[in-house]
Amino acid sequence: MNAGSQQTVLEQLANKICGFDLQAIPPEAYRLARTAIIDTLGVTIAGASEPCTTLLLDTPGVATAPGQCSLLGMRRQTSALDAAFINGTASHALDYDDFSQPMGGHQSAPLVAPLVALAQERGLSGLALLQSYIVGIEAEIRLARAVNFYHYDKGWHPTATLGVFGAAAASAHLLGLNPAQTTTALAIAASFASGLKANFGTMVKPLHVGQCARNGLLATLMAQAGYDANAAALEHKQGFFNAFNGPGHFNAALIFENWANPLEVLSPTMGLKQFPCCGSAIPAVAMALQLRKEESFAIEDIAKVEIMPHRRRLPHTNNPDPQTPLAAKFSVQYAVCLSLLKGAPKLKDFEGTSHFDPDIRSLMAKTIAREHPDMPDDSPEQFGAEVIITLNSGITLSRRVNSLIGRGGDHPLSADELWEKFSDCAQRSMTPSQVKPLFDALQNLENVKDIRQITALMDPA
Incomplete structure (x- = not known):
């Protein structure tokens, strides 16, 4: 509660969320948001059969509430809250999300599951979902x-810890909450925030989501419903x-500096x-793949492999x-050596x-892994890595990248690559004949009048 006249941070943020200029969202923002949602739904369907998801369904009291919200990749429906919980966990089960x-x-991942559940429960449009996703991303990244x-x-x-604010912001926008209600939702979310990196490499990491x-x-x-909370x-x-x-x-102050100009989604x-392992390992994996493609060497001729990522990429x-298998996703040694031996991880x-x-x-x-000596902590580029191979002959081969944040920016997934990833993921729970119609419908998401037209296509055969 705010006793004074000066607005709290959450009150300012709520005003930004509720007053978001939807008319100013450019076509490119919609395209990127749609791509991110398609990608997230694909990995969610794939994650539906993972132990961290199925064990939740075996836990007494979980997903037993009645409702019309789909558990994606399953023939089962429940409440919006339980669908957000299960689908959110599934979306991060493979650590394959953006x-x-x-x-x-x-x-x-923190946004798509609750938005889809709400939109399905209330028959909302694909355009409304896209817009609320863009708003949620803005709030979430600005807090970050x-x-x-x-x-x-x-x-x-x-x-x-920050995704919970994004989920609240996006959900509040989709439901049309007013600034006071949105402030309260964000304040409640502050007390719900949790998640420790100590649990990386275990089922608890996707459970966080x-x-x-x-x-x-x-x-x-x-x-x-009328709950109150401290706006400060x-x-x-x-x-x-x-x-x-x-x-x-x-x-x-960084939350509001040049708010939505440009949009964070851009x-x-x-x-x-592009690879189903921890994002912090991806720059090193990409360099290993470059070496494999561009240099001539036999695996048996390798004397040493050195992996040197930016310091922040290494602790986990x-x-x-x-x-x-889950721990292997968080082993840069395994991911790099796999890439050198067999090519791109699958x-x-x-x-x-x-x-x-x-x-x-x-x-x-x-193989040894150590932090790179000349990639500074305060650099704007935090996703760099160098991989050096020393051969038995003493020859060294190396590749380095200073910034590689997955496939985005000026190096996006092509339409064919997005389809390849989506179909590979979705076919884990759906038949091939079901996957293409779903993908095509999602490509037209902003014109879908009722999101239930989409969720109906996600039931496994």
Whole structure:
């Protein structure tokens, strides 16, 4: 609650959300938003059969509430809250969803599940969903700019701790909440924020996304119902900024600096994943693939492999001995050696006992990972890596990239590549004959009058 006349940070943010100029959204923003949503739905359908998702469904009391909201890739419906929870978890189950440098995490997964659930429950349009996604991304990334990279380095998982605000902002916009209600939704979300990087490489990481998707939607529904909360929940001496980051380690002014000009969804610092592993490993994987394609060497002639990513990419990917398929996604050693041996990583490379492949393990034994000595912490480019191969003859081969945030900016996925990824993902729960009509319908999302026309196409055969 705000006793004075000066607006709190959340009140200012709520005014921005509610007063968003939808007429000023350019066609390119709609195209990028649609692509991100298609990509997220594809990986969600693929993640429906993963243990972190199916075990939730085996947990007493989960997804038992009645409702008309689909669990994507399953023949099952439940409430909007439970659908946001399960689909949100599935969307991050394979760690194949898009990510963002300023976010320090995954920007779309926290938003898409609650937006689809709400739109399905209430028969809302694809255009409304797209617009609320764009608004949610703006709020989410702007908050990230205010707290990162200290927030990220401290050990918080921004996908969850900041994604809950994005989910609340997007849901509030889709439901048409007024500024006071939106302020309350964001303030409630501040108390729902959680997620520790200590749980990376386990089922809890995708659970973070499901929980923040559900919590963001729950905060919005509570605010709409009349709940109250402290409008100063961000800047209060015991609020989000000071509790999560600490005094002197945030800058709230960055939330509003050049708001929506340009839109965050247009930023080149957001990218889709072409490989199903941790985004922090992708720059090194790309350099390993370049070496494999452009240099001539035999694997048995390799004496040493050195992987040197930007420092922030290493703490959660320096895993020289992954013991589970999920842990292998967070092993830059495994991902790079796999790439050198077999080419671009595929979903199957992170399943079963693939991570114990003796040839890959043999090369991993010759591999070291350490932070790059001349990629500074304060650089605007945080996703760089260099891979150096030393041959038995003493010859060294290397490739370096200073910034590679997945496939975005000036290096987007082509239409064919997007289809290839989507179909590969969706066919894990759907028949090939179902996948193309779904993809085509999603390509026309802004003209869909009722999102239930889309969700009806997602039921598995």
